[in-house]
Each structure stands twice: as C-alpha cells, then as structure tokens.
Amino acid sequence: MAKAINENTALIEALFDIFRNHGYEGTTISLLSEVTGLQKSSLYHHFPKGKEDMLKAVVGFVSEKIHQHVITPLLDEEVNPEKRFSNLIATITRFYSDGRKNCLLNVLNLGDTKVEINKLQNDDYIAWLNALIQLGKDAGLDEPEAKNWAERFLVIVEGALVIQRLTNDLQTFERHMECEKKLFSQFSGQQ
Amino acid sequence: MAKAINENTALIEALFDIFRNHGYEGTTISLLSEVTGLQKSSLYHHFPKGKEDMLKAVVGFVSEKIHQHVITPLLDEEVNPEKRFSNLIATITRFYSDGRKNCLLNVLNLGDTKVEINKLQNDDYIAWLNALIQLGKDAGLDEPEAKNWAERFLVIVEGALVIQRLTNDLQTFERHMECEKKLFSQFSGQQ
DNA sequence: GTCTATACTAGGATAGAC
DNA sequence: GTCTATCCTAGTATAGAC
Numbered sequence: 001m002a003k004a005i006n007e008n009t010a011l012i013e014a015l016f017d018i019f020r021n022h023g024y025e026g027t028t029i030s031l032l033s034e035v036t037g038l039q040k041s042s043l044y045h046h047f048p049k050g051k052e053d054m055l056k057a058v059v060g061f062v063s064e065k066i067h068q069h070v071i072t073p074l075l076d077e078e079v080n081p082e083k084r085f086s087n088l089i090a091t092i093t094r095f096y097s098d099g100r101k102n103c104l105l106n107v108l109n110l111g112d113t114k115v116e117i118n119k120l121q122n123d124d125y126i127a128w129l130n131a132l133i134q135l136g137k138d139a140g141l142d143e144p145e146a147k148n149w150a151e152r153f154l155v156i157v158e159g160a161l162v163i164q165r166l167t168n169d170l171q172t173f174e175r176h177m178e179c180e181k182k183l184f185s186q187f188s189g190q191q
Numbered sequence: 192m193a194k195a196i197n198e199n200t201a202l203i204e205a206l207f208d209i210f211r212n213h214g215y216e217g218t219t220i221s222l223l224s225e226v227t228g229l230q231k232s233s234l235y236h237h238f239p240k241g242k243e244d245m246l247k248a249v250v251g252f253v254s255e256k257i258h259q260h261v262i263t264p265l266l267d268e269e270v271n272p273e274k275r276f277s278n279l280i281a282t283i284t285r286f287y288s289d290g291r292k293n294c295l296l297n298v299l300n301l302g303d304t305k306v307e308i309n310k311l312q313n314d315d316y317i318a319w320l321n322a323l324i325q326l327g328k329d330a331g332l333d334e335p336e337a338k339n340w341a342e343r344f345l346v347i348v349e350g351a352l353v354i355q356r357l358t359n360d361l362q363t364f365e366r367h368m369e370c371e372k373k374l375f376s377q378f379s380g381q382q
Numbered sequence: 383g384t385c386t387a388t389a390c391t392a393g394g395a396t397a398g399a400c
Numbered sequence: 401g402t403c404t405a406t407c408c409t410a411g412t413a414t415a416g417a418c
Contacts, residue, residue, distance in 0.1 A: 023300050025216035028411060041414075042384050050412065106353045107300055109214050109293070118357075125357055148370070151354070152347075155367060159350025162297045163342070166309075166316055176346060179339070219393060232396075233402050241394065 009061075011036055011046070016058045020102045024055060024110060052114065059117055062104060063124050065095075074131035081139040085184045089177045092157065099164040099173025106158050129154060139188035149187075153180060200252075202227055202237070207249045211293045215246060215301060243305065250308055253295060254315050256286075265322035272330040276375045280368045283348065290355040290364025297349050320345060330379035340378075344371060 014036045018027050029051060033040045047053035069091050074084055096103065105125070110118055129150050136146030156176050164172035205227045209218050220242060224231045238244035260282050265275055287294065296316070301309055320341050327337030347367050355363035 021300075021302070023214060023216060025214060026300060029413085030411070038383095039385060040412085041386085044413070045383060102300070105357055106297055109212075109217060109298055109356075111212070122357060122359075125354075151363075152367070152370070155347055155350035155354050156343075157350070158353040159346035159348070162349040162353065163316075163346050165300075166296055166313060172342075176343070179343070220395085221393070229401095230403060231394085232404085235395070236401060 008046075011038075012057055012061045015054050016061060016104075017101075019055060019058055020104050020107055023107045024051070024114075027051065052117075055108075055114075056117060056120075059104065059120050063120060066124050066128060069095075071127055071131045074128075074135050077138070081135055082185055082188050084135055085139075085188075086181060089181060093174065093177060096161060096173065098170065099161055100170065102165065103158060103161050106162060125154070139184065140190070141187060156180060199237075202229075203248055203252045206245050207252060207295075208292075210246060210249055211295050211298055214298045215242070215305075218242065243308075246299075246305075247308060247311075250295065250311050254311060257315050257319060260286075262318055262322045265319075265326050268329070272326055273376055273379050275326055276330075276379075277372060280372060284365070284368060287352060287364065289361065290352055291361065293356065294349060294352050297353060316345070330375065331381070332378060347371060 015032060018032055018035055022031070029040050029043065032043060032051075032054065036043065043054070044050060047057065070088065073079070073087055073091070076084065079087070093099075095101075105121060108117075108121070132150035132153060133143075133146045136149050137143065141149060160173045160176040164170070206223060209223055209226055213222070220231050220234065223242075223245065224234060227234065234245070235241060238248065261279065264270070264278055264282070267275065270278070284290075286292075296312060299308075299312070323341035323344060324334075324337045327340050328334065332340060351364045351367040355361070
C-alpha cells in the first residue's frame with residue numbers, strides 16, 4: 001500500500017507542479033501528458049475522471065505532506081516553541097521554493113464546483129490553523145491572541161506569495177517570514 | 192472622449208466581474224457573451240483581439256479607479272493621515288465587497304505570457320505602495336519603517352482575500368482591516 | 383499499464399447580412 | 401454596432417492493440 005503510493009509519487013509531484021503553476025483551468029491534459037511523459041490515455045488509465053481526479057490526487061498528496069511535515073512538527077512538545085516556529089518557516093520556504101512557487105490554495109479558484117476538493121483544502125487549512133494556535137499558546141499567548149496571530153500568519157504567507165508573484169521581487173517572501181520570526185521571538189521571549 | 196469611456200463603463204464592469212471571479216483561463220467568450228448580453232461577434236467588434244483585449248481594457252479600467260479612488264486620496268495632505276487610512280479601508284472594503292470578491296491580482300496567473308498586462312498591474316501596485324509609504328511617513332514613520340509597513344499592509348489585503356475565499360468566513364477581511372486600523376492609530380498617535 | 387488512433391465538444395475567431 | 405451562421409483549433413475523452 002505504502003509502496004503503491006511511492007511508485008506514483010513522482011507522477012503526482014509532476015502533476016502538482018503543473019497545477020500550482022497554471023491553476024485548474026489553465027492546466028490541460030496535453031500539458032500534463034507532456035510533463036509526465038505519459039500519453040493522455042495512460043493518464044486516464046490512472047485517473048478515470050481526468051483532470052478532476054488528478055487534482056484530487058494532488059490535493060490528497062499535499063494534504064499528507066502538510067500533516068507530516070507541518071502539523072505534526074508544530075505540535076511536538078519535545079521541541080521548544082521558538083524552534084518549532086523557525087522549523088516551520090524553513091519547511092514552507094522550501095515548499096514554496098522561496099516564494100517562487102505558488103500555493104495551490106491561492107491558484108485554485110474553484111468556486112462552487114469541486115466542492116469536495118474545497119472541503120479537503122479547508123480541512124487542511126483548519127488543521128494547520130489549530131496547530132498554530134496551539135503553538136501560540138505554548139509560546140505564552142492567551143487563546144484570543146493566539147487565534148489572531150495564527151490566522152494573521154497564514155494570511156501573510158498567502159499574501160506574500162501573491163505579492164512576490166506580482167513583483168518578481170524574489171526576497172519578498174523571505175522578508176516577511178523573517179519579520180514573523182522576529183515577532184514570534186518577541187512574545188515567546190517575554191513568556 | 193470621457194463620454195466614450197462612460198458609455199462603455201457598464202460593459203467593462205461586467206467583464207471585470209467575470210474575470211475576477213473566474214480568472215483568465217476560466218473565463219470564456221461564451222460566458223462573457225452571456226453576462227454582457229452581447230453576441231460573441233459583437234464583443235469582437237469592441238475588442239478585436241478577443242479575451243486578451245478585454246482583459247487589457249478591464250485592467251486599464253481598474254487602474255483608473257485605483258488612481259482616482261485610492262492613490263489620489265492617500266496623498267491628499269489636506270486630510271490627516273489617520274482619516275486618510277480609514278478612508279482607504281472603507282474604499283477597498285467596498286471594492287472587494289467585504290472580501291467576497293477577488294482581487295484581479297491574485298486571480299490572474301498569467302506567467303510569462305501577457306507581459307504587457309503584468310507590467311500594467313505591477314505599475315499600479317508600485318504606485319499604491321509608494322502612496323502608502325508616503326502616508327506612513329506622514330504618520331511619523333521613518334523611511335524603512337514606512338516601507339515595511341506599506342508592503343505588509345498590501346500583503347495582508349491580498350492574503351486576507353485568499354483566506355476568506357478559502358474558508359467562506361465572511362468576517363475575515365473585515366477583521367484584518369480592523370486590526371490594521373488599530374495598528375495605524377498606534378503609531379500615528381505617538382507621533 | 384502504455385501506446386496509437388480517433389471521436390467528440392467547447393472555446394476562439396471570422397464573414398457577411400441588417 | 402449588433403446579429404446569425406460558420407469555421408477551426410484545442411481540449412477532453414474513449415476504443416482497442418500490444
């Protein structure tokens with residue numbers, strides 16, 4: 001089972017890369033075929049419902065990644081809060097290639113269609129948000145402060161990616177992450 | 192000349208609404224035809240190069256709006272900084288329909304194509320950023336502080352729109368704008 | 383499980399009447 | 401300046417051989 005997943009990892013990663021670059025509507029089967037090296041019909045063999053199935057697989061793949069590399073480490077009480085937070089920033093900086101790669105969340109504009117996928121993404125967002133809230137509390141914030149801070153952090157992550165894409169200033173993302181790190185040390189220091 | 196613009200305003204606004212809801216690739220001529228009530232060929236009469244021309248017109252239209260309703264008021268020294276900032280927030284809250292409508296910036300994923308449009312958008316962003324920097328300085332910030340604050344504000348606007356779209360929590364945008372207002376009063380108060 | 387070949391549909395675009 | 405009609409291409413999807 002885990003083996004089956006691994007065998008397809010490279011395929012899913014290729015699909016992921018296209019979707020995050022082109023969005024859902026901008027991604028075509030031909031393009032996916034090109035980049036995976038598989039003929040269209042082979043892709044349909046793996047994903048009978050076509051693009052939608054592929055996106056679902058990608059979103060599931062990303063979800064696993066988030067739980068494994070983001071949420072679990074955020075909740076690891078063995079590590080002190082400040083270290084957990086700087087680890088988080090290192091992880092997402094890698095994940096977004098220093099802000100050069102989009103977040104699926106902001107590139108997918110699915111509206112009312114694809115409700116299922118929306119739900120998956122929202123669940124992951126909530127899980128991430130809750131883990132951050134816990135971290136905030138571990139660092140000495142009270143509940144409402146932690147909630148504000150956590151949401152604001154994710155807002156800044158998404159916003160910085162949008163602005164960096166717009167301006168092509170490759171330091172934008174990093175700059176805002178550094179700023180968040182400083183802010184975090186401030187309130188975790190005065191605990 | 193100004194009259195010609197006015198005559199087409201309703202048309203452009205309809206196009207704008209579709210593009211910000213569906214993105215560039217997700218927008219089809221048929222859809223634009225439906226929503227404007229014009230046949231496809233009539234749209235081509237107004238915009239010979241099709242979708243790209245339409246988007247260009249929309250971006251130009253938005254650009255005018257930004258200069259008129261955002262940038263000019265931001266630089267109006269007759270009004271005190273705090274009032275200018277709360278006016279700005281009122282304006283963009285209306286413009287984004289309390290966060291229910293997207294920003295073209297974050298929904299347009301044009302990559303390396305449509306360089307011209309990218310440039311237009313980037314120019315508007317820079318103009319807006321500079322006006323905010325000026326406001327920050329008028330409120331007592333020094334140059335680097337004002338730069339950080341201005342960029343961060345725009346990051347939060349874009350990020351809050353992304354997160355609100357994701358979660359469907361209609362208060363997200365408003366919450367973050369309120370938070371920014373408080374922050375602004377803090378540093379403009381201690382001037 | 384991958385391929386070639388093919389069918390179908392929707393989206394983009396134009397001609398020409400009124 | 402808007403319409404009907406039509407065309408072409410690109411995108412989606414399937415059949416069936418290997």
